[in-house]
Amino acid sequence: xxxxxxxxxxxxxxxxxxxxxxxxxxxxxxxxxxxxxxxxxxxxxxxxxxxxxxxxxxxxxxxxxxxxxxxxxxxxxxxxxxxxxxxxxxxxxxxxxxxxxxxxxxxxxxxxxxxxxxxxxxxxxxxxxxxxxxxxxxxxxxxxxxxxxxxxxxxxxxxxxxxxxxxxxxxxxxxxxxxxxxxxxxxxxxxxxxxxxxxxxxxxxxxxxxxxxxxxxxxxxxxxxxxxxxxxxxxxxxxxxxxxxxxxxxxxxxxxxxxxxxxxxxxxxxxxxxxxxxxxxxxxxxxxxxxxxxxxxxxxxxxxxxxxxxxxxxxxxxxxxxxxxxxxxxxxxxxxxx
Amino acid sequence: xxxxxxxxxxxxxxxxxxxxxxxxxxxxxxxxxxxxxxxxxxxxxxxxxxxxxxxxxxxxxxxxxxxxxxxxxxxxxxxxxxxxxxxxxxxxxxxxxxxxxxxxxxxxxxxxxxxxxxxxxxxxxxxxxxxxxxxxxxxxxxxxxxxxxxxxxxxxxxxxxxxxxxxxxxxxxxxxxxxxxxxxxxxxxxxxxxxxxxxxxxxxxxxxxxxxxxxxxxxxxxxxxxxxxxxxxxxxxxxxxxxxxxxxxxxxxxxxxxxxxxxxx
Ligand SMILES: Nc1ncnc2c1ncn2[C@@H]1O[C@H](COP(=O)(O)OP(=O)(O)OP(=O)(O)O)[C@@H](O)[C@H]1O
Ligand SMILES: [Mg+2]
Numbered sequence: 149x150x151x152x153x154x155x156x157x158x159x160x161x162x163x164x165x166x167x168x169x170x171x172x173x174x175x176x177x178x179x180x181x182x183x184x185x186x187x188x189x190x191x192x193x194x195x196x197x198x199x200x201x202x203x204x205x206x207x208x209x210x211x212x213x214x215x216x217x218x219x220x221x222x223x224x225x226x227x228x229x230x231x232x233x234x235x236x237x238x239x240x241x242x243x244x245x246x247x248x249x250x251x252x253x254x255x256x257x258x259x260x261x262x263x264x265x266x267x268x269x270x271x272x273x274x275x276x277x278x279x280x281x282x283x284x285x286x287x288x289x290x291x292x293x294x295x296x297x298x299x300x301x302x303x304x305x306x307x308x309x310x311x312x313x314x315x316x317x318x319x320x321x322x323x324x325x326x327x328x329x330x331x332x333x334x335x336x337x338x339x340x341x342x343x344x345x346x347x348x349x350x351x352x353x354x355x356x357x358x359x360x361x362x363x364x365x366x367x368x369x370x371x372x373x374x375x376x377x378x379x380x381x382x383x384x385x386x387x388x389x390x391x392x393x394x395x396x397x398x399x400x401x402x403x404x405x406x407x408x409x410x411x412x413x414x415x416x417x418x419x420x421x422x423x424x425x426x427x428x429x430x431x432x433x434x435x436x437x438x439x440x441x442x443x444x445x446x447x448x449x450x451x452x453x454x455x456x457x458x459x460x461x462x463x464x465x466x467x468x469x470x471x472x473x474x475x476x477x478x479x480x481x482x483x484x485x486x
Numbered sequence: 487x488x489x490x491x492x493x494x495x496x497x498x499x500x501x502x503x504x505x506x507x508x509x510x511x512x513x514x515x516x517x518x519x520x521x522x523x524x525x526x527x528x529x530x531x532x533x534x535x536x537x538x539x540x541x542x543x544x545x546x547x548x549x550x551x552x553x554x555x556x557x558x559x560x561x562x563x564x565x566x567x568x569x570x571x572x573x574x575x576x577x578x579x580x581x582x583x584x585x586x587x588x589x590x591x592x593x594x595x596x597x598x599x600x601x602x603x604x605x606x607x608x609x610x611x612x613x614x615x616x617x618x619x620x621x622x623x624x625x626x627x628x629x630x631x632x633x634x635x636x637x638x639x640x641x642x643x644x645x646x647x648x649x650x651x652x653x654x655x656x657x658x659x660x661x662x663x664x665x666x667x668x669x670x671x672x673x674x675x676x677x678x679x680x681x682x683x684x685x686x687x688x689x690x691x692x693x694x695x696x697x698x699x700x701x702x703x704x705x706x707x708x709x710x711x712x713x714x715x716x717x718x719x720x721x722x723x724x725x726x727x728x729x730x731x732x733x734x735x736x737x738x739x740x741x742x743x744x745x746x747x748x749x750x751x
Contacts, residue, residue, distance in 0.1 A: 341611040348610035348617065349596075349603055349624075352589070356597045359586035366546050366584075367664065368572035368601025377607055 172426045180426075181336070188328050196324045197396065198436065203331045204392045205432035209416040210342060210425055211385035217423025218346055219378035220358030222275065225266075225282030226386050226413045228289040229259050231405035233387025234394035235293065238308040239301050241395075248313050248395050252334065255391040256384040263383020267376030286410040290402035307401025310394050331392050338385055342425065345381070354378050419461055421470025430469035434461070497560060499524045499700055500545075500576075500668055505554035507540050507724075514540040516724040517554070522668065527694055527701045529715030529732070531708070533744055536721040538704045539581055542670050545702075546578055547571050558668075572601035577666030579657040581673050581704075587646035591637055591656050594645055595628045598663030628663060635659045635689075650677045662693070668700045669693065675707045683707055687714045712736060720744070 172180070184203075188196045212226050236255040240246040246254075266285065273281050293302050302308065315326035345351050353374045356364035365371050394400045412435045419434040420427025442453035465471045498521035507515040515537045522528050530538050543549040544556060547568040556563050558574055566574070577598075586594050603624060609617045632638050635655050640648060645656055654674060661669060671690070675683045687710050694701055705711045711718060711732065718735040720727040728738040735741055 344613045345607060345611040348613070349600065349605040349621070350607050350610045352593055352597050353600060355589055355593075356586050356600075359588050360584050362548065363580065363584040363586065364597070365569045366548075366572065366578060367597050367660065368569055369597070370567075370569045381607060 177426075184332055188325050193322055193324045196322075196328050200324070200328045200331050200396050201393070202429065202432050202436055203328070203335045204389050204396060205413070205416060205436060206429040207335050207338060207392070208386050208389040208413050209420060209428040209431045210339065211382045211389065212413050212417045213420070213423060213425055213428055214342060214346070214354075214385070215378050215382035216417060217425075218351065218358065219354040219375060221270070221375060221378060222279040223282040223379075223382070224279050224407070224410050224414060225285035225289075226382075227405045227407060227410035228282075228285045229263055229383040229386035230390035230393065230409060230413075231289050231293065231400075231402075232262055232383075233259050233390025234400045234405065235302060235308075235390075236387065237391035237394045238310050238400040241310055242308050243301065249330070252388050252391045255387045259387025259390075260380040260384035262387075264376050264380035266383070267379030270379065271372050271375055283407065283410075286407045290406055293402040293405070303401075305402065307399060307404075310398045310400065312395065312398050327396055331396070334388065334392065338388065339425065342385070346425075350374070350377070415458065419458075419468050421468035421473075424468070424470035424473075426473075427469040496523070498522055498557075499559060500702075501557040502541070503555045503557065505541070505544060505551045505556060507537070507544060507549055508552045513724050515544070515551070518721065518724070518726050519554075520719045520726065520729060522700060522702060524667075524700055525694065525698070526716045527690065527703060527714055529711035529718040530702060530704045530721065531706075531711055531718060531735075531741075532721035532727070535723075537724040538721060539672055540724075541721075542578060542672050542702075542704065545571075545576060545670060572664050572666070575665075575667030576670065577661040577664050577668070578670035579654070579661055579672055579674060581676070583650070583653045583657055585645045585653055585657055585660070588644060590642050590644055591648070591659075592628060592632070592641045594656055595631060595659045595663050596624055598660035599624045599627060601664050631659050631662050634662075651682060654678075662697065665697075666699060668702060670702045670704075672704045673706060674703070675705055675710050683710055686710070690714055 188199065191199075208226060208230055211229075212223060215221050215223055233255040236258050237248070237251040240251045240254060241248055266282075270278055270281055292298075294305055295302075296304070298304075312323045312327065313330075314323055315321040319326065321329075346354070353364065353369045356367065356369055357371055357374055361371050390405075397404075416428070416431030416435045418431070420429070420431030438457055439450065439454055442457060443450040445453045461468075500522040502518060502520050505515055505518050506513065518537070518541065520528075530541070532538055540549060544551050545563070547563065547566060551564070558576065563571065563574065563576075586597060589597070603620050605617055605620065629638075629641075632641055635658060637652070637655060637659055640652065645653060648656070654677070658671075658674065674690070675686055678686060690701060690703065691714050693699055703711065703715060713732075715732055717730070718732050719729045720735055720738070720741045722740075722744040727740045727744055728735050730738075
């Protein structure tokens with residue numbers, strides 16, 4: 149019956165969750181879904197826009213969660229995949245007049261290829277060294293996007309303006325609200341596919357590699373293949389998040405996709421709970437809203453306040469939102485017994 | 487016994503030919519040869535550091551022999567990458583339990599069936615009908631093995647919290663899930679008490695008989711080896727000391743000396 153069954157235990161470098169606990173129970177999922185569907189009806193357009201960004205960053209954190217929580221590989225380079233997805237959409241929409249919805253799968257395929265290829269050299273690295281290599285990728289990406297010979301397509305330092313789509317079928321809905329529901333459908337679709345994947349033979353291969361590479365290979369798991377596949381899948385999902393992000397923000401520019409974004413996504417994963425997919429949305433909320441809260445507390449020292457808040461979270465709940473969910477569930481269980 | 491004797495005349499299931507392994511200056515294996523026949527339980531004995539685990543690691547392609555060859559049903563395995571050993575029917579357990587600690591017992595055993603199944607990430611994400619069917623088959627098989635090894639009660643428990651003895655049994659279950667032709671067991675009795683060792687010996691014999699497997703058993707527990715093995719190979723300092731029936735090897739002067747020598751240290 150319970151959604152999060154196992155008790156948090158101390159674990160090694162990558163804090164992992166058994167597969168059962170990687171998702172929410174059906175009841176809780178439906179409740180969250182209902183809230184996400186109803187909410188925009190009651191709030192202003194700007195809040196709807198922020199909720200769209202919440203979904204988009206949630207998707208990007210989910211992608212990192214599949215890579216780190218699933219296959220045990222670190223990445224500080226997710227911003228690069230996000231950028232490639234965003235630019236794919238912007239270039240296709242603005243230069244080739246491709247429908248925005250069609251650019252998403254294209255961005256996914258492009259980023260899958262990019263991630264899969266990047267995964268090849270990354271095979272020789274693990275842990276901190278892999279994190280460093282992906283860090284280099286994130287650092288290089290904005291500069292690559294500024295390259296002169298690409299300027300005709302990418303708009304160089306200026307970037308590209310993206311047209312926001314109207315609601316189709318003559319629906320009486322603001323652009324922001326339409327884009328929110330469009331993103332919601334995409335995100336939920338991908339979430340379901342991701343859950344399926346992690347529960348499948350391939351997902352078990354990812355987690356076997358995460359837990360013990362030698363034993364995994366003795367069971368017939370092609371470690372190199374599945375590690376690069378995990379990179380490909382993670383990059384593809386991050387790329388689709390980037391696509392949605394480009395459409396929502398209506399603008400792509402090299403400096404929107406710096407290492408800061410990659411670090412934010414990493415933070416989001418840790419705060420949400422490594423390997424716990426529903427935590428991704430909580431992590432995304434943290435990286436979107438807590439900086440604003442910090443600014444509200446002190447304009448001049450917002451960075452420091454953010455740091456203190458982050459420290460508090462990590463100190464109080466080192467396993468992130470997942471730990472809170474488990475505690476909540478244990479409490480509910482006790483109340484029911486009494 | 488009879489099964490093994492019948493097989494004697496035929497070609498071996500597994501042939502280890504003159505295998506040597508060198509680590510830096512240490513010669514861990516030095517020209518070791520022996521044959522394994524279908525249906526045998528072959529006991530591999532030797533004092534600590536004799537090279538038993540090293541031989542296992544050659545069979546699972548974790549180590550590359552510096553010379554010699556290993557033939558499975560007549561074909562060399564030395565051209566295969568490690569992840570393509572399970573598919574030719576060589577399964578193993580590890581001396582120091584190498585499970586997937588964060589996965590449940592059931593999932594550990596499911597991974598054991600990886601080499602017996604196929605899938606791709608797209609079909610898996612979409613849960614296509616053929617993937618669902620294959621998963622149903624795997625689950626049925628896993629349940630059968632868990633029942634066989636009396637692990638049903640812990641099927642959904644995460645393995646890292648289980649007692650060592652149970653973990654060893656899970657490892658055995660995981661190896662069985664691939665239906666190997668040859669089962670390599672590296673010190674399965676480690677950490678078990680007298681009673682449990684007795685039960686284990688019975689179990690290994692049953693696995694050989696019910697599931698038609700051939701077993702290569704590394705064990706320090708002499709009582710166990712001598713009671714269930716059809717054939718014994720003794721190693722010391724990477725060299726084969728003796729080979730024969732348990733009775734023959736037990737009285738071999740070189741073997742006795744090697745064991746007495748190691749006790750003196
Ligand atoms: N990866 C390695 N690198 C260097 N030396 C190794 C390695 N693996 C094994 N050895 C050495 O090879 C020799 C044989 O070791 P091995 O583990 O095969 O012995 P064993 O017979 O399994 O012993 P035990 O009964 O203690 O398990 C030992 O001297 C060991 O130190
Ligand atoms: Mg050993």
